[in-house]
Amino acid sequence: MSTASEQEIDIMYGLKTVLTNIENAVARRSKELPQITPRLIAVSKIKPPKLIIEAYEAGQRDFGENYVNELAEKSNDPEILEKCKDIRWHFIGHAQTNKVNKLLGVPNLFMVQTIHSDKIADTLNKQWVKYRKENEKLKVFVQVNTSLEEAKNGVEPPETTKLVEHVLKNCPELDFKGLMTIGQYDYDTSKGPNPDFLTLAKCRQEVCEKLNLDINKVELSMGMSTDYEHAIELGATTVRVGSVIFGARPPKKQ
């Protein structure tokens, strides 16, 4: 038996709509920005394996989770293991050193988007050797706290280059792929471009100039259900979308 709210949600329709909107936003994106085709991450936190399998069967491959325990549980779900062989799990929650082993043991872990300190980078780098397959590096994004909110993780924008440099120089097991931000919720875009997205794009510019990296190879993960199209127009290459695909989540307990 599924609950009423699960029955109401048409995942295939939701995915199709989001993918069409992404395509249209790409067409509006400034031609001066790197023309990287955006990757859609379906954020499935709190949602049951059944809905993940449904999205997978509709063609979705990238999924995001915020909590290590929940990710470990879902990624080891026998039905998901059997039916979703090419699933790519993205960890988008707070990366803590005491949960690194559980995180790295996740089958089909594709990327950790939330490197926020030298310490977590070093721990992932050291432990990955035990979990990697075929000597593949672990793909990582560096998280930037663009809105400087205390409740949000990530390095402050001016510290971004230093952390990226640390990953490049001292973490041979990690493959630096880009920058990620959460930013403030419910920004009113009638006031102009979202400053969080502009800041993240500026951080990328600086990182690439100072460390001599090709800007076309450094991604930006930004944008969620309410603003993924806006984020793409401002250069997002990865958007993390949950509720418009899987339905609203219950409000967070305080």
Ligand SMILES: *Cc1c(COP(=O)(O)O)cnc(C)c1O
């Ligand atoms: C929950 C979450 C999302 C998706 O949020 P929606 O508003 O449901 O699209 C994206 N990124 C992170 C880091 C999240 O925690």
